Amino acid sequence: MPEGHVTHRLADTISADFAGQIVTSSSPQGRFANEAARITGRVLTEGEAYGKHLFVGFDGIDERVHVHLGLAGRLTFGAGAPPAPVGAIRWRMSGEASYADLRGPAACDLLRPDEVTALLARLGPDPLRDDADPDLGWQRVHASSMSIAALLMDQRVAAGVGNIFRAEVLYRHRLDPMMAGRLLRRAEWDAIWDDLVDLMHAALAIGRIDTVRPEHMPEAMGRPPRVDRHGGEVYVYRRTGQRCHVCGSVVRTAELAGRNLFWCPGCQRRSRRRVLR
DNA sequence: TGTCCATGATCAA
DNA sequence: TGATCCTGGACAT
Numbered sequence: 001m002p003e004g005h006v007t008h009r010l011a012d013t014i015s016a017d018f019a020g021q022i023v024t025s026s027s028p029q030g031r032f033a034n035e036a037a038r039i040t041g042r043v044l045t046e047g048e049a050y051g052k053h054l055f056v057g058f059d060g061i062d063e064r065v066h067v068h069l070g071l072a073g074r075l076t077f078g079a080g081a082p083p084a085p086v087g088a089i090r091w092r093m094s095g096e097a098s099y100a101d102l103r104g105p106a107a108c109d110l111l112r113p114d115e116v117t118a119l120l121a122r123l124g125p126d127p128l129r130d131d132a133d134p135d136l137g138w139q140r141v142h143a144s145s146m147s148i149a150a151l152l153m154d155q156r157v158a159a160g161v162g163n164i165f166r167a168e169v170l171y172r173h174r175l176d177p178m179m180a181g182r183l184l185r186r187a188e189w190d191a192i193w194d195d196l197v198d199l200m201h202a203a204l205a206i207g208r209i210d211t212v213r214p215e216h217m218p219e220a221m222g223r224p225p226r227v228d229r230h231g232g233e234v235y236v237y238r239r240t241g242q243r244c245h246v247c248g249s250v251v252r253t254a255e256l257a258g259r260n261l262f263w264c265p266g267c268q269r270r271s272r273r274r275v276l277r
Numbered sequence: 278t279g280t281c282c283a284t285g286a287t288c289a290a
Numbered sequence: 291t292g293a294t295c296c297t298g299g300a301c302a303t
Contacts, residue, residue, distance in 0.1 A: 002285085003284050003285095004284095005284095006284075052284095052285075052286095068286080069284090069285080070285045070286065070295080070296060071282095071283055071284075071285045071286085071295095071296075071297090072283075072295090072297040073285090073296070073297075074297080074298085087298080088296085088297065088298095103296085104295095104296045104297035104298075105296070105297095106285060106286065106287090106296060107286090155286090162284045162285075163283090163284055163285085164284050165284085166284095209284080229300095230283095230284065257291090258285095258291085258292085259285085260283095
């Protein structure tokens with residue numbers, strides 16, 4: 001259940017809980033058994049995240065563990081010695097005082113440095129990383145006739161952005177999701193990028209995605225709190241059929257490239273700008 | 278107990 | 291565009 005802030009948070013937790021410690025590594029489910037065995041007895045150096053990809057390094061071995069949670073994956077932590085495995089645990093790692101369990105990842109591999117390099121070459125700038133260059137994202141957006149909604153899900157445009165940040169950032173900038181990328185102005189992209197940097201850092205710090213501005217928060221508008229199951233206050237994500245907090249229009253949804261897209265037809269108008277169908 | 282669904286991405290056609 | 295993979299939670303039966 002991850003967008004980029006989750007992966008970065010996990011990387012930070014791994015570093016905080018295990019860095020400098022000799023770890024024990026296993027694969028109760030079995031599919032990562034050979035690789036996991038090579039980790040046991042090594043000192044963990046650090047966890048690091050690029051977009052939705054998580055890397056874990058160890059002393060004395062060039063390869064790094066690479067994890068991508070996909071839709072279903074989750075990485076959880078516990079204190080003390082690990083209990084008997086419950087469910088399908090692909091990778092279990094334990095340190096001096098805690099353990100981590102990985103379930104259902106889309107990817108869990110041991111990658112050589114050249115493989116890591118190749119993987120990172122497929123990623124665009126990550127709003128959560130200081131080394132990100134938003135111009136690389138702009139180049140793709142500016143050159144594309146695809147919708148801005150589709151482009152924001154492209155990890156080469158902005159690594160770590162997922163369905164929630166996509167929907168919410170488009171809402172916050174009042175953009176029609178189906179507007180072609182090439183019709184976006186540079187200033188609009190820069191504003192989107194800056195907003196992603198802010199929103200994703202806030203989500204990283206808080207551990208949930210909040211995108212609603214103070215003046216639109218339920219308390220400020222005299223309404224009861226409305227926190228989505230994902231854990232945050234949002235404008236349109238998964239609010240199909242409910243009224244927009246700002247203009248009162250009914251929030252809509254449509255499937256786009258196999259994912260649910262949410263938007264407010266009142267605030268995100270098909271404006272004077274030409275848009276895709 | 279079963280089905281559908283999810284903050285994702287890849288692959289074949 | 292559709293099928294597929296991964297796991298577990300929500301919901302229906």
